[in-house]
Amino acid sequence: MIIPAARRLQAVEEYYFSKKLAQIRELNQRGHDIINLGIGSPDLAPAPQVIETLQMAAARPDAHGYQGYKGVPQLRQAMATWYAHTYGVTLDPEQEILPLIGSKEGITHISLAFLNAADQVLIPNPGYPAYAAAARMAEAVPVEYQLSGPHWLPDLAALARQDLSRVKLMWLNYPHMPTGAVASPGFFAQVVAFARQHNILLCHDNPYSLVLNTQAKPLSLLEYDPAKEVVLELNSLSKSHNMAGWRVGMLAGAKPYIDTVLKVKSNVDSGTFLPMQLAAAVALALPDTWHQARNAVYARRRTLAYTLLAQLGCSVTPGQEGLFLWAALPPTVTDTEAFINRLLLEAGVFLTPGFIFGSAGQGYVRISLCATEARFAQALQRVERWGGGVNKLSLKD
Ligand SMILES: Cc1ncc(COP(=O)(O)O)c(C=O)c1O
Numbered sequence: 001m002i003i004p005a006a007r008r009l010q011a012v013e014e015y016y017f018s019k020k021l022a023q024i025r026e027l028n029q030r031g032h033d034i035i036n037l038g039i040g041s042p043d044l045a046p047a048p049q050v051i052e053t054l055q056m057a058a059a060r061p062d063a064h065g066y067q068g069y070k071g072v073p074q075l076r077q078a079m080a081t082w083y084a085h086t087y088g089v090t091l092d093p094e095q096e097i098l099p100l101i102g103s104k105e106g107i108t109h110i111s112l113a114f115l116n117a118a119d120q121v122l123i124p125n126p127g128y129p130a131y132a133a134a135a136r137m138a139e140a141v142p143v144e145y146q147l148s149g150p151h152w153l154p155d156l157a158a159l160a161r162q163d164l165s166r167v168k169l170m171w172l173n174y175p176h177m178p179t180g181a182v183a184s185p186g187f188f189a190q191v192v193a194f195a196r197q198h199n200i201l202l203c204h205d206n207p208y209s210l211v212l213n214t215q216a217k218p219l220s221l222l223e224y225d226p227a228k229e230v231v232l233e234l235n236s237l238s239k240s241h242n243m244a245g246w247r248v249g250m251l252a253g254a255k256p257y258i259d260t261v262l263k264v265k266s267n268v269d270s271g272t273f274l275p276m277q278l279a280a281a282v283a284l285a286l287p288d289t290w291h292q293a294r295n296a297v298y299a300r301r302r303t304l305a306y307t308l309l310a311q312l313g314c315s316v317t318p319g320q321e322g323l324f325l326w327a328a329l330p331p332t333v334t335d336t337e338a339f340i341n342r343l344l345l346e347a348g349v350f351l352t353p354g355f356i357f358g359s360a361g362q363g364y365v366r367i368s369l370c371a372t373e374a375r376f377a378q379a380l381q382r383v384e385r386w387g388g389g390v391n392k393l394s395l396k397d
Contacts, residue, residue, distance in 0.1 A: 008136060008137060008139050009136075009137075011136045012133050012136050012137060013133075016129070016356040017038070017039055020038065020350070021036075021039070023344075024036055024038075024344075024350060027344075027345075032348055033348060034344065034348050034349070034350055035348060035349045035350065035371065035375055035378060035379045035382070036350045036368075036371070037305075037349060037350060037351055037367050037368050037370075037371055037376075037379060038350045038351060038352045038366075038368060039352070039368060039370070040177075040239065040244075040323045040324060040368045040370055041244045041245070041370055042238070042239060042242040042243075042244055042323070042370050043370050043371065043372065044242045044294060044297060045242060046241055046242045046243050046246075046279075046283060047241075047282075047283065047286055047290055049282055050241070050243075050279045050280075050282050050283045050286075051279070053275070053278055053279040053282045054275045054276060054278075054279035055275075056275075057274060057275030057278045057279065058275040060275075063273075063274045063275050064273075064274075065274075066270050066271060067270070067271030067272060067273070067274055067277065068271055069262060069265065069266040069270070069271055070098060070099070070262065071098075071099035071271070071272060071277055072274065072277050072278070073093065073094075074277070074278060074281045075099055075277040075278070075280055075281045076093040076094070076097045076099065077093045077281075078280070078281035078282075078284040078285060079091070079093065079097050079099065079250050079252075079284060080092070080093040080096075080097060081284070081285070082284040082285070083220065083222075083235075083252060086209070086210070086218055086220075087209075087217070087218060087219065087220035087222070087223060088217070088223060089220045089222045089223050089252075091222075091252050092255075095255040095258065096228070096252060096253060096254065096255060096258060097250060097251070097252055097258070098250065098251040098252075098258050098261060098262060098265070099248070099249075099250050099272060099277065099280075100234075100248075100249040100250055100251055100265070101247045101248070101249070101269060101272060102236060102238060102247040102248065102249045103205060103207055103234040103235065103236040103238070103249035103250075103251075104130055104249075105247075105249075105265075105268075105269075106234045106249060106251050106261070107128075107130045107131060107134045107171075107203075107205070107234070108130075108134040108137060108138075109251075109261050109264045109265050109268070110134075110169070110203055110232065110234075110251070110261055111134035111135055111137065111138040111140065111169075112134075112137070112138050112264045113260045113261045113263065113264045114168060114169055114201055114260065115135065115138040115139075115140035115168060115169060116139075116140070116168075117138075117139040117140065118139070118140065118141060118166070119140045119141070119166060119167075119168040119169070120140065120141045120142075120143045120164075120166040120167040120168065121135040121140050121141065121142050121143065121167070121168065121169045121170070121171065122143055122144075122145050122159070122167055122169070122170035122171065122200070123135065123142045123143070123144055123145070123170075123171045124144070124145060124147055124154070124171060124172070124173065124176070124358070125144035125145065125146055125147060125357075125358035125359060125360045125361075126147060126152075126178055126179065126354060126357035126358040126360045126361035126364075127147075127171065127173060127176075127177075127178075127357055127358060128171075128173060128177055128205065128357070129356065129357065129358075131171040131205075140168075141166075143167065144358065145159055145170075146360055147176075147179070147181075147360060148360065149179070149317060149328075150317045151181060152176055152179040152181035153181065153183060153187055154172075154191075156190055156191060156194045159194070160194065160197075160198070164198045164200070167198065167200055168200065168201060169200060169201045169202075169203060170195065170200050170201070170202050170203065171203050171205060172191065172202055172203065172204045172205070172221065173204065173205040173206070174187075174188075174204075174206075174219070175208040175209060175211075175213070175320075175321035175322045176322075177207075177208060177322060177323075177324065177357075178324060178326050178352070178354065178357045178361065178364075178366040179317075179320070179326040180317075180319075180320025180321050180322050180324060180325065180326050181320070181321075182214065182215065182319065182320075182321050183219065185219065185224070188219060188221055188223070188224040189224050191221075191224075192221070192224045192225045192230060192231060195230040195231070196229065196230055200230065201230060201232060201257075202221065202225075202230050202231045202232070203231075203232045203233075203234065204220075204221035204222075204231060204232070204233045204234070205233075205234045206220060206221070206233055206234060206235050207234070207235060207236040207238060207239050207240070207249075208239055208240075208321060208322035208323060209235075209240070209321075210239075210240040210291050210295075211239050211240060211294075211295065211298065211321065211322050211323050212295055212298050212299065212302070212320075212321050212322060212323075212369075213295075213321050214319060214321055220233055220252075221233055222252060222253070227254075228253055228254035228257075229254070231253065232251060232252070232253035232257050232261075233251070233252045233253065234249060234250070234251055234252075235249060235250050235252065236248070236249035236250070237249065237280055237283055237284070239322075239323050240291070241280075241283040241284075241286070242294070243280070243283060246276055246279075246280070247272075248272065248276060248277075248280045298323070298369045300373055301369045301371070301372075301373055301376055302325060302369055304373060304376035304377065304380065305325050305367050305369060305376060306325070307380060308367070308376065308379055308380045308383055309325065309327045309365075309367060311380060311383050311384055311387060312327075312329075312330075312343075312365075312383060312387075313329070313330035313332070313333075314327035314328060314329055314330065314365065315327060315328045315330075316328075323368060323369055323370065324366045324367060324368050324369065325366070325367050325369070326354070326364060326365075326366050327364060327365055327366075327367065328363060328364055329363050329364065329365060333363070336353045336354065336355055336362060336363060336364075336365070337353055337355070339353075340352075340353045340365070343383075343386070346386055347382045347383055347385070347386035348382055349379045349382055349383060351365045351366065351367050352365065352366040352367075352368070353365060354366060
C-alpha cells in the first residue's frame, strides 16, 4: 500500500536537473566522461579568507548551537553594507534584511507567506522553474507572462489589458535567467509603477547582477521603490561569490514583509551554521577587484562557449549577463529534447534544453560557464567530431 501524495503536488514536477543529473552520474559510472555544461554551479572557489573564516570559526567550541532565525548581526550588517556599496540601496540591517538558506528557499517562503489558494502569480516564460512550483505548493495559480527575444522583457501594456484582479504577486528576474537579458533603469521604474497601480507584490530575484555585468552599476529593483511598498528582493552568494553549496542568500524589503516571511521561515528551519554566517560576511566585503578577476575567468570561458555554440549552428544575442549563454538552435533542429539527448549520448556533452524554463524556451539551449577552459576546449573538439555526423543525420530525429 502507498499513501498518496498531497493533491497540491499533482501539478509539481520533480526538478528536471535532479533526473538529468542522475542520468549523467549513471553514464559516468558506466565509464563515460560527460562534459556537463548544464548546471550553473560555480566551479571556482570562494576567496581564501572566506574559507579561513569558516575553518577558524568551526574550530570554536561555542559555534555549534542553534542560531537565531534572523542570522547574526554581523551578517545582516555585512548584507546592508554590500547593498549600499553594490546598488546604492540603504537597508536597515535590523528590520529590512532576512538571511536565507539560499534564495531558492526564499521563493517558497514568499509564496507561502503571501499567497492564498487560487491567488494568481505572474511568472516569466521562459524563467526559473521554482517560481511556478512554489506557487503551486501554496495552492496558488501561476499565470505566465511571455518573454521573447531579443530583449526578453515583459510587455507591461499588454499585461495591463489582462484581468489582473486575482494577481497578488509577480516574479521578476533581471539579469534574466536563462536568457541573460538585462533590464534598464527605465524598465525597472515602469514595472514598479505597474505593480503599484495593480496592487501587486513585485518579487525580484537578483542572483546574477555581479556576474559578467555590463552596466556601469549593477541594479537592484529596490532602488526604484524607495518607500519599499511593492518590492521584495532576493539575492544570493551562490553565483556572485562562488558559494552555491553553502546555501547563503538573503531577502531585502520593508519590515512588515520581512516579518511575514519570517513567520514562515522560523517554522521551517532553525537558522544557519554560525561559521557560515561569519564567512559569508567576509565574502560580502570582498573588494570589486575580486569580482572583476572572477568575471575575467568567465569572459574567457564565454569566448569558448560562443565558438562551441557556433559549431552547433546556434545563434547567440550579444550582451548577455550572468553565468550562462542562451542560444537559439538552428532551424534544422526540430526536436530540442532529441537534440540534447543525442548531444549527451553521442558527443558526451550536456547542455540544458531551453524548454525546461517554459514553452518560450523551445528551440533554445542554455550553456553554463561553470567549466574550465580545458573542459570547454575538449567539448569543442567533441562537438566538431560529432558535427560531421550531425549534418549527415540532419538532426531531425
Ligand atoms: C534565477 C535564479 N534564482 C534563484 C536561484 C537559486 O539560487 P540559490 O543558490 O541562492 O538558492 C537560481 C539558481 O540557479 C537561479 O538561477
